[in-house]
Amino acid sequence: MDTHAISAKERPFARCLLLLCLLSACGRAEAGGADAGFDDVFNRGATLRLAETPEVINVGIEVAPDPRGGFLVADALEGQVRSYAADGALRWHAGRKGAGPGEFRSVVRAVRLRSGQVLATDWNDRFTLYDSAGSAPPATVQTPFKHVEDLEVVDDSTVLVSALLELKTHGPRLHLWNLRRNRVAHSFFAPSRGTPNETAAHMAGWVKAALRGDTIAAVFSLADTVHFFTLDGLRLGAEPIPFRHFRPVAPKMPSGAAVASPVERARWLASFDLVNNVSWLPDGRLVFTYQSMVAEQGLTRRWHLLGMRRGGPALFELRDVPRLMAVDDVRGALYFMTPGSETPNQWTVATLRG
Amino acid sequence: MDRRHPARLSAALLLALMAAACGRAPARPVASLAAGKPAPAEWTPVEWRRPVPVYVVWLVRTADCLSCQFADYEFRRVAARFGPEVPLLTVHVGRPAAATVPQGFLRSRRLQSRVQTISPAEFARRHGDATLPAILLVRDGVIAWTSSARPPKGTPPVRLDTLVAMHRQLSAARARAPATDDAAGRT
Numbered sequence: 064m065d066t067h068a069i070s071a072k073e074r075p076f077a078r079c080l081l082l083l084c085l086l087s088a089c090g091r092a093e094a095g096g097a098d099a100g101f102d103d104v105f106n107r108g109a110t111l112r113l114a115e116t117p118e119v120i121n122v123g124i125e126v127a128p129d130p131r132g133g134f135l136v137a138d139a140l141e142g143q144v145r146s147y148a149a150d151g152a153l154r155w156h157a158g159r160k161g162a163g164p165g166e167f168r169s170v171v172r173a174v175r176l177r178s179g180q181v182l183a184t185d186w187n188d189r190f191t192l193y194d195s196a197g198s199a200p201p202a203t204v205q206t207p208f209k210h211v212e213d214l215e216v217v218d219d220s221t222v223l224v225s226a227l228l229e230l231k232t233h234g235p236r237l238h239l240w241n242l243r244r245n246r247v248a249h250s251f252f253a254p255s256r257g258t259p260n261e262t263a264a265h266m267a268g269w270v271k272a273a274l275r276g277d278t279i280a281a282v283f284s285l286a287d288t289v290h291f292f293t294l295d296g297l298r299l300g301a302e303p304i305p306f307r308h309f310r311p312v313a314p315k316m317p318s319g320a321a322v323a324s325p326v327e328r329a330r331w332l333a334s335f336d337l338v339n340n341v342s343w344l345p346d347g348r349l350v351f352t353y354q355s356m357v358a359e360q361g362l363t364r365r366w367h368l369l370g371m372r373r374g375g376p377a378l379f380e381l382r383d384v385p386r387l388m389a390v391d392d393v394r395g396a397l398y399f400m401t402p403g404s405e406t407p408n409q410w411t412v413a414t415l416r417g
Numbered sequence: 418m419d420r421r422h423p424a425r426l427s428a429a430l431l432l433a434l435m436a437a438a439c440g441r442a443p444a445r446p447v448a449s450l451a452a453g454k455p456a457p458a459e460w461t462p463v464e465w466r467r468p469v470p471v472y473v474v475w476l477v478r479t480a481d482c483l484s485c486q487f488a489d490y491e492f493r494r495v496a497a498r499f500g501p502e503v504p505l506l507t508v509h510v511g512r513p514a515a516a517t518v519p520q521g522f523l524r525s526r527r528l529q530s531r532v533q534t535i536s537p538a539e540f541a542r543r544h545g546d547a548t549l550p551a552i553l554l555v556r557d558g559v560i561a562w563t564s565s566a567r568p569p570k571g572t573p574p575v576r577l578d579t580l581v582a583m584h585r586q587l588s589a590a591r592a593r594a595p596a597t598d599d600a601a602g603r604t
Binding site: 117118120121122140141142160324325326328329357358359360361362363405406 | 479480481482483484487489490493497498515517518519520521522523524525526527
């Protein structure tokens with residue numbers, strides 16, 4: 064029996080926290096004592112606006128570049144999956160909040176499969192499959208996954224899923240899932256085992272991964288380390304992320320009162336940073352987003368970025384940048400929320416200088 | 418030992434208390450927030466230049482904006498369907514300094530709402546032990562529906578925008594009805 068099975072009190076908040084991480088937040092590139100300014104690191108390009116209608120409003124969005132062009136958007140707070148063209152035109156949208164067919168409790172991510180279908184995952188158990196145009200009634204698949212946090216397409220039949228199996232916090236977090244057989248082929252990467260702060264691991268521990276060629280890069284939100292695996296899940300190694308400004312969680316557990324009281328919990332959560340995501344650039348450089356919370360503003364996020372080469376020092380570290388919405392690992396374009404915009408559908412396209 | 422001094426002090430204290438009591442406005446009766454009761458007058462912001470037949474009130478504590486609650490989805494459905502015709506008023510029960518919390522929450526959830534802050538003590542004085550958080554629908558100045566009332570057993574769940582549509586129809590019907598309806602006390 065896993066003695067670290069998640070308590071009923073804590074785990075729903077973990078999803079809530081991850082969900083809150085998707086929410087829009089303003090960033091100020093010039094603030095925060097960073098080593099360089101945003102414009103020293105990035106070339107700003109075109110701006111982009113994701114179209115909205117009375118039925119479509121972008122609120123808590125997670126974006127995946129669509130290999131067929133454009134973007135796939137999963138909006139956890141709206142229970143909706145959207146397909147956007149590269150110019151921001153809305154191609155189709157589907158889903159709403161609920162537990163019925165085609166509905167989502169909290170849709171986490173949508174990705175394009177090699178078949179052209181779109182796979183969207185709910186926070187727990189259920190995956191939904193749309194045809195390439197989102198026009199046919201969707202099919203649903205009950206999976207063994209709980210608390211799904213990320214999806215990456217490996218090949219025609221395999222998807223890398225970041226999730227828990229049997230709600231074991233300290234169990235493996237990455238799973239190679241055969242979507243045709245609905246079977247987990249291999250599970251690996253258990254970063255929260257031995258974590259210095261159990262409460263933080265329960266409440267704010269998530270894993271994100273990115274694929275490039277034959278390599279998986281994975282991060283655990285509480286740790287300043289990037290781990291590398293083969294596409295079979297074999298460990299290749301790990302490297303420290305050379306943060307200078309990352310505030311790790313203190314080993315001291317918060318008191319029970321602090322966990323139970325939303326106000327005290329927010330203060331505690333605002334006392335450390337969390338690694339939000341990892342992305343590859345076409346030349347093999349890695350970009351990490353990390354975040355701080357502002358308890359006084361309804362857990363608004365402040366976003367920070369670090370770039371590095373494998374085995375190298377930090378190329379840049381920027382505090383208080385606009386939220387990075389997506390990275391096109393083929394073209395090298397980075398899509399940021401437009402500075403000053405309060406809505407997550409206003410983007411600025413940027414490329415890394417040098 | 419001179420015992421007159423404490424006696425004089427007690428009398429002075431009593432007089433002072435009486436004077437203070439006389440000078441204070443009479444205590445407001447507790448205004449229930451149950452369905453059928455009039456909506457508090459302060460819930461009609463001055464910027465609403467014309468009467469708003471139906472509006473939504475979100476009674477929320479600071480802590481509610483920092484935990485997992487998803488009323489915002491329903492509010493966005495109302496906003497998408499009715500726009501500014503059905504405004505959302507957020508009554509924040511908390512310290513004035515903490516008003517940035519609901520403001521930040523509303524901004525991140527893409528909701529337009531005026532936020533009124535009232536201290537927990539003042540809220541309790543005015544409204545007793547009204548349930549928090551709660552969503553209320555106000556129709557023609559009267560609380561027409563509240564989320565804190567339990568629906569009859571077996572009642573299917575109804576979306577907030579559906580409820581709003583129903584109450585807008587009722588309000589419109591009342592506006593069209595002859596004045597004698599009002600005299601008969603119908604709402």
